[in-house]
Amino acid sequence: MATLSELLRDRAHVPEAVVDHLQRLVGSWGILSDLSFSDLLLFVPLADEGCRFLVVGQVRPTTSQTLHLEDLLGQEVGEDDRPLLSRAWGLGSVVEGEMAVASRGERARVVCIPVRYDGEVVAVMTREAPLVVGRRPGELERVYVSVFDRMARMVTAGSFPFPVDEPLSSEAPRVGDGVMTLDAAGRVEFASPNAVNAMHRLGVYRGILGASLEELGLERSPVPVALKEKVPHSEELELGDVAVFIRCIPLVDQARAVGALVLVRDVTDIRRLDRLLLGKDVAIREVHHRVKNNLQTISSLLRLQARRLPRGDARHALEEAERRVRSIAVVHEILSRDTTDEVDFNEILPSLARMAEDLSTTSSPVRVSWSGEPGEMGAQVATPLAVALNELLQNAVEHAFLGPDYLEGRRRAEVHVSFERRGDELHVEVRDNGTGLPPGFSVDETTSLGLSIVRGLVNSQLGGSIKMRVDGGTVVDMVVTVSESDRVDLAHI
Numbered sequence: 001m002a003t004l005s006e007l008l009r010d011r012a013h014v015p016e017a018v019v020d021h022l023q024r025l026v027g028s029w030g031i032l033s034d035l036s037f038s039d040l041l042l043f044v045p046l047a048d049e050g051c052r053f054l055v056v057g058q059v060r061p062t063t064s065q066t067l068h069l070e071d072l073l074g075q076e077v078g079e080d081d082r083p084l085l086s087r088a089w090g091l092g093s094v095v096e097g098e099m100a101v102a103s104r105g106e107r108a109r110v111v112c113i114p115v116r117y118d119g120e121v122v123a124v125m126t127r128e129a130p131l132v133v134g135r136r137p138g139e140l141e142r143v144y145v146s147v148f149d150r151m152a153r154m155v156t157a158g159s160f161p162f163p164v165d166e167p168l169s170s171e172a173p174r175v176g177d178g179v180m181t182l183d184a185a186g187r188v189e190f191a192s193p194n195a196v197n198a199m200h201r202l203g204v205y206r207g208i209l210g211a212s213l214e215e216l217g218l219e220r221s222p223v224p225v226a227l228k229e230k231v232p233h234s235e236e237l238e239l240g241d242v243a244v245f246i247r248c249i250p251l252v253d254q255a256r257a258v259g260a261l262v263l264v265r266d267v268t269d270i271r272r273l274d275r276l277l278l279g280k281d282v283a284i285r286e287v288h289h290r291v292k293n294n295l296q297t298i299s300s301l302l303r304l305q306a307r308r309l310p311r312g313d314a315r316h317a318l319e320e321a322e323r324r325v326r327s328i329a330v331v332h333e334i335l336s337r338d339t340t341d342e343v344d345f346n347e348i349l350p351s352l353a354r355m356a357e358d359l360s361t362t363s364s365p366v367r368v369s370w371s372g373e374p375g376e377m378g379a380q381v382a383t384p385l386a387v388a389l390n391e392l393l394q395n396a397v398e399h400a401f402l403g404p405d406y407l408e409g410r411r412r413a414e415v416h417v418s419f420e421r422r423g424d425e426l427h428v429e430v431r432d433n434g435t436g437l438p439p440g441f442s443v444d445e446t447t448s449l450g451l452s453i454v455r456g457l458v459n460s461q462l463g464g465s466i467k468m469r470v471d472g473g474t475v476v477d478m479v480v481t482v483s484e485s486d487r488v489d490l491a492h493i
């Protein structure tokens with residue numbers, strides 16, 4: 001499907017400045033469609049084809065039923081199909097009439113409104129609605145349609161769309177939310193029931209008609225700016241917990257603001273949800289940040305203590321403990337940065353690898369590399385997995401490369417971790433090119449602390465299994481379940 005600008009440029013050869021104007025019209029004409037309870041179509045003449053036109057825009061009202069169920073964008077029409085269209089184009093003024101709508105087998109009312117840009121008619125916008133409309137027009141309908149008529153005159157005069165777009169969020173009020181009309185001095189002439197409700201919520205209970213929003217006590221009313229600058233202006237007003245979005249669109253006639261359309265929407269509930277979500281998100285991240293800081297403090301204390309001991313078992317034990325704490329801190333560091341509670345394990349790997357490489361005693365540092373996709377996982381999986389992987393990497397660096405070939409640099413010491421995700425299972429292989437395991441070694445039977453921690457975490461926290469074998473160097477095969485599990489619990493070790 002071609003976009004509006006493609007249709008305009010490629011099929012109708014419309015100049016760039018006009019494309020821009022028509023794009024702005026189509027960007028803001030939802031209000032016109034809603035105010036007129038009608039479908040709107042936008043036509044441009046096809047270059048060098050006499051009286052043929054191309055449909056370049058179509059919008060349906062959210063306040064009423066639609067006339068055209070089919071997508072008309074990109075269709076071509078001729079003089080015979082739509083005689084009113086070429087009359088309006090030729091005359092440069094509004095032409096009204098009736099038309100048969102073949103697809104519905106009924107007649108429709110059509111108003112053809114020339115679109116002017118820089119003094120020239122560049123397109124025709126049509127307002128089309130079934131002759132028999134479901135709702136009986138009351139005051140609200142009459143006011144809406146009269147505002148539409150005034151805005152349609154602005155379209156023909158070239159003062160709508162406005163020269164600059166107002167960036168609007170999806171929360172900006174629409175016609176269905178609440179409408180007020182103002183006179184040239186900014187005094188309220190009409191307020192729809194929804195608009196009256198919104199004013200009540202802002203503490204304004206009576207005397208709305210005939211007063212300006214400023215007189216009604218609304219500070220930061222968008223009206224004065226909109227009337228003075230003759231461009232739309234919005235403000236979000238708050239009273240206690242209540243938030244109301246007010247958008248003021250000036251009605252311009254011969255370069256003077258002669259009135260305004262004000263759309264209001266009570267956005268209190270949206271704001272409350274925003275605040276809740278934001279607050280919760282920020283709080284969770286803050287907690288992770290503090291946990292990380294505390295773990296780093298513990299790890300520094302252990303390091304300080306280790307430095308005061310002579311080389312030996314006690315010092316080594318403290319250094320290992322320090323690294324274990326640090327491997328947990330890495331996970332919280334990642335969690336404090338992200339807005340989700342899922343961790344991409346890829347982000348944890350560089351820190352774990354660096355911690356292991358820093359332990360090297362070989363002449364050139366042990367190289368730790370990884371491949372495959374560990375993917376995303378919850379903190380309850382990432383934390384024990386980081387601790388386990390840290391142990392395995394430390395072991396490889398500490399125990400695999402003790403031979404003279406490595407120590408003196410004749411062989412490169414390497415550790416490679418590969419990941420493979422199979423549904424809920426994550427397969428992790430840690431492979432080194434070292435001297436292999438001691439004779440008679442069994443991972444299921446060893447009572448040493450490091451591997452006991454790994455075994456405990458893998459079997460209970462990670463719902464998986466671990467095997468160790470020799471193939472060149474040592475190969476550790478670990479399978480873990482990457483779904484919900486309990487909190488980290490080391491009690492069973």
Ligand SMILES: Nc1ncnc2c1ncn2[C@@H]1O[C@H](COP(=O)(O)OP(=O)(O)O)[C@@H](O)[C@H]1O
Pocket residue numbers: 391395396397398399400432434435436437438446448449450451452474
């Ligand atoms: N990648 C490896 N290469 C060679 N030996 C290893 C490897 N991983 C573990 N080992 C052996 O397993 C033993 C137990 O490891 P571990 O439980 O972590 O205790 P620690 O590291 O404190 O000795 C180590 O002492 C070592 O002999």
Ligand SMILES: [Mg+2]
Pocket residue numbers: 391394395450451
């Ligand atoms: Mg160890």
